[in-house]
Amino acid sequence: MKNYIKKTTGLLLIGLLAFGLSNTVYAQTTNTKQNLQVDDYNSRYTPQGRKQAGKRGTYTKDTHVWVYTSAFAKRFGMPEEWIDDGLKGAEALAYRLDLDVYGTKCGYFSEVENCRPSTACVVDMYIDDGVDLPWNTEARYGSMYGRKSKAFLRSQYPNDKPAHLYRGAQRGQQYKLGLDSTGIVFGKNDKWRLGAYYILEYDRDIYKNLDYLSGSVICRTFGKERGVKINIDKPVFREDGSVNHKGKRLAHQVKIPNSFMQRIEAYDKTQYEPNSLFNAFKKRLSTTTKSNQSK
Template sequence: MQAETRENWNYESRFTAEGFKASGKSGTYAYDPHVWVYTTAFAKRFGMPEKWIDDSLKGAEALAYRVDRTYYKPRCGYFGELEKCRAAPACMLDLYIPSSANLPWNTEQRYDSRYGKNYRFLSSQDRTDRPSVYHRTTQRGTGVFASRFGLDLVGIVYGKDKRSSVGSYYIAEYERGLYRNLDYISGATSCAFQRAKDAEVRINQPVFREDGSVNVSKSYKKIAHKIEIPNSFMDRVESYAEKAYEPHSLTKALENNLKQKGK
């Protein structure tokens, strides 16, 4: 059976001014903040532009990167000024992985998300009155800070020998079977990722101790799945970061603060 094509519903008609106008639509259109890379098959399936295709992407159908200035809550008191508040930019990488990769999920739950969780604004004055989320911190798959959320260990390495590490990848949201044979994972990584080359996402196979806990050091030696990231994508991420990240970084904020004090 031949698939039905959704006319005027491809990427350009939904997210670009030229495509939106050419489609005959009126009103407003959505803005896409991501830097994309994907396979030829993914582009065809989801009506994506050919210019971001790179079939040297291995282990994933697509990756999407963005700097998110809403993921972390604003904090105040920077540079000794109690009223000075800022939200740290979060460097988010979305993974679209074939379900056939059979990732070592640590939960039967098909979907979960940490986006938009506002329980941190509440704090009971009774120490015995703790939120339910803290009772789940020792359970695999439900870590408060996403260290065990969905998958036990995910990290990003880079360099020709893959001995340099960007650090851990903290899952914020996942959905198994987002589309047919396609799993989706969204997470935060160190913003040092923006300058990495020859990078690789590694999903580790957990190794368990006798008490059922995960032995992290031994697990790092067992790779369940890896994603080889094309440098063509990383070049575009680095260019994007100069506008989306650098002006909002803590380093830039400190520089601006010193300039103001020097006036």
């Protein structure tokens, strides 16, 4: 009888251990599957989201200000807080301060060794490829990013010129990357102009049915305006190949929500203004004034 009880007890213990182990394995497997399934924006690029998803290691910090449609947010797993279906003509926009685009320049304030990165304020646009944009090239991709070394090349041979000069001659004086005529307008009836949208990179069909444009805008001034739109025009060329701006026709327009512009203005105050040339000038002027007063 005692042996029977011992055997029964042993079997029960083994059963309980096996049951507990199977539950643990099941729970771990379930959690692993759940973690693998979570692969949206928050789980990739936010500290809290990564912790909840059980992700470790380094990750890329997103420094952009975003706005996008509901469909774009669903497709790419983006946070709901930046959805604004008031955005028209584009699926998404992303704004950032870029200190790398134009490289580092020196010689400020008459000092040859006074160097600082050139600031660029960039707007990336994601546009449905069903829009018939007036591309000036058949190439799917073009970029001015990551080509820093070529700026330091100057051929010592008289007829050895960079290729972009020949391309410019072929397409006219107004040759530009991807699109020939782009600009920014704002105000009632688009009365006021805010300079050009200078294209730095494009990728036609970056995702299925989605084109990508990246271009620079005027820092600080851009974020202060409301009712802003980015125009993409179909250019009319003169005989010499230059663009006749009076004859151009609007091909596509991106209407930017004011809520996005407000967030850009707040972003510029913390990111652009401390790095601006104007701020550097004020600091230098203040230092010079104090130095003169102490003499």
